[in-house]
Amino acid sequence: MSLPNDKNGNMSFNSQLSAHLFSDLLDSIIVDVASECHRTARLGLDCNLEIEEEELRLSAEARARLSDPSNGGDVNGKYIVDIFGQTHPPVANDIFECMNCGQSIMAGRFAPHLEKCMGKRDSPLQL
Amino acid sequence: MRGSVNRPPTPEAEDGRQDQHLSLQEIINIKLVESGEKERLKELLRERLIECGWRDEMKELCRSFVRKKGKNNVTVEDLINVITPKGRASVPDSVKAELLQHIRSFLGSAAL
Numbered sequence: 001m002s003l004p005n006d007k008n009g010n011m012s013f014n015s016q017l018s019a020h021l022f023s024d025l026l027d028s029i030i031v032d033v034a035s036e037c038h039r040t041a042r043l044g045l046d047c048n049l050e051i052e053e054e055e056l057r058l059s060a061e062a063r064a065r066l067s068d069p070s071n072g073g074d075v076n077g078k079y080i081v082d083i084f085g086q087t088h089p090p091v092a093n094d095i096f097e098c099m100n101c102g103q104s105i106m107a108g109r110f111a112p113h114l115e116k117c118m119g120k121r122d123s124p125l126q127l
Numbered sequence: 128m129r130g131s132v133n134r135p136p137t138p139e140a141e142d143g144r145q146d147q148h149l150s151l152q153e154i155i156n157i158k159l160v161e162s163g164e165k166e167r168l169k170e171l172l173r174e175r176l177i178e179c180g181w182r183d184e185m186k187e188l189c190r191s192f193v194r195k196k197g198k199n200n201v202t203v204e205d206l207i208n209v210i211t212p213k214g215r216a217s218v219p220d221s222v223k224a225e226l227l228q229h230i231r232s233f234l235g236s237a238a239l
Contacts, residue, residue: 017152018230021159022223023215025172030214032173033182034206037189041198049190049198 158237168229175222184217185210 040046065085081087091108098105100117149157159165176182192209193201 014231014234017155017234018227020152021156021230022226025165025169025226026215026218027211028169029173029176030185030211031203031207033185033214034189034210035203037186037193038201038203038206041189041193041201044198046190049194052194 155234155237159233164233168226168233171229172222172226175225176218179219179222181214181217181219181222185214188213 041049044050092106094107095104096107097103098110098113098117100114103113103117105113156165159168173182188210189206192206196205
């Protein structure tokens with residue numbers, strides 16, 4: 001295989017060819033990187049991307065919930081909404097049986113009841 | 128050659144290539160591949176590009192494109208188009224020089 005005889009011609013041909021070969025190699029590596037990123041993205045293997053998308057989604061939801069008028073951000077009537085969207089009445093209204101006298105008592109009223117209840121153990125008013 | 132069969136003669140080694148004249152470039156490319164030098168050069172380039180952070184830059188470009196377009200709407204073509212201009216422009220001079228030197232010395236040895 002012979003290259004052009006002229007030294008100058010030789011060099012520029014060589015340079016051109018070298019540059020072309022280098023571009024070839026570079027383009028081939030670019031395709032590799034692009035293809036790998038594509039695969040990573042499509043298979044959801046990029047953890048950071050997944051986490052970011054999830055966070056964006058959650059913050060959008062939270063914002064929607066806050067701006068939703070039916071939730072009543074701060075105080076709506078007697079009920080305050082906490083971050084889980086639950087409401088708790090100011091007076092606990094679970095009802096149970098007093099273990100002393102057997103009456104049905106509201107939880108929020110149990111302490112005052114016990115004060116009276118425990119003091120009447122042997123009273124004739126006991127039910 | 129039988130006259131009843133109408134087809135161009137099968138190219139043979141002695142005939143040389145009838146329709147294709149392999150350019151010098153193609154011949155060199157074949158030599159490059161056959162000798163394994165092309166693979167070695169590609170590995171060298173890949174290593175240098177990783178070391179200097181070029182690959183990370185390209186991956187970040189891809190990631191932000193994917194974020195914008197949505198991961199299921201992206202094709203490999205898209206990503207190639209995204210990173211090619213920046214990719215070609217941001218190869219460090221030292222890396223390019225090193226590779227060109229290797230290529231030129233291969234060309235020199237191949238000419239002998």
